[in-house]
Amino acid sequence: MTVRDTVVLDDPVGASLGGRHAPLARRHGRVAVYPSDVATFAALPPDPGAAEWADLARLLGPGALADLFSSPASPPPDWEPVFALDGRQMIWRGDGRTGHPPAGPRAEVAELGAADVAEMLGLVERARPGPFRPRTRELGAYLGIRADGRLVAMAGERLRPPGWTEISAVCTSPEARGRGYAARLVRALVARVVARGERPFLHVAEANTGAIALYERLGFETRAPVTFRGFRTPLAASAP
Structure with missing residues (x-):
């Protein structure tokens, strides 16, 4: 590249x-x-x-x-x-590496649509991933994971410059953290983006060191400070 x-x-x-x-x-x-x-x-x-x-x-x-x-x-x-x-700003290296999936049962990933907006907004309120509006899901595909029937994790596609797709709104409800849900969702989105012939990228706050470490394990590297x-x-x- x-x-x-x-x-x-x-x-x-x-x-x-x-x-x-x-x-x-x-x-x-x-x-x-x-x-x-x-x-x-x-x-x-x-x-x-x-x-x-x-x-x-x-x-x-x-x-x-x-x-x-x-x-x-x-x-x-x-x-x-x-x-x-x-x-x-971080970009996916494109070397096929997305880290090792966690041990144990694999959570089911579901595509989220218009009927899920209220749940998505509720999760954003609990998890505080950053800006997310009632129609943000129209920017691209959004995926979620439910536990006991409740949406507890999601991630999706936001900005779409030519040849690239931004992965955004990666969040997990506080009571469901530590189960590998964020990694599972980011892997699924990377696979979708790459299958379209595009490259994944994302943005993360510098203070969010845990998220930065996760993204590095999943194959992302820093392109530039913003x-x-x-x-x-x-x-x-x-x-x-």
Whole structure:
């Protein structure tokens, strides 16, 4: 794999909204966002000026969250900082290694659909994997594991830049951790992505050392450090 093969990962949100997720994109000028009930991510050109920031504010409306994901662009001073989180982007090595499956019974993996959204949102509330909205599942396939009839683990596909699929929302309910569910789900998603002729990648918070160690065991390696940042649009912004 060459540097050229991974360049689309420098702006995975923009590459997704301009490609596989174009039907979901809301656009104004050179700016694009997802519907707010799908994801809060925004895509800006690499050199945004006053016009692009104004377009983004119009798309989102006053006092709304502008999740810039890993974009290094800095908004105007009247945009309120909301969060900044250090993380890393990891890519699958592609050598067929996804670690050794845990001993014991194998949990059944099920595909999750529209009828499972309430359960998925409930699991997100308990497990706190990161941003997940009522329509996030429309970004790709989501898989889950149930125990005693209750959804206790899930993972799915989120950003889709050309040739790549991001694995995201990897989470397990606190009472079900330590059973290998997260590894089982990530392996299943890697197999799906690779079968389509694409490469898996993911993002993880730098402080989540346990998850980083798991992903390394499953065949992922760090491509680049990233900083996730969010801002609130000015209250004076007007809707498009």
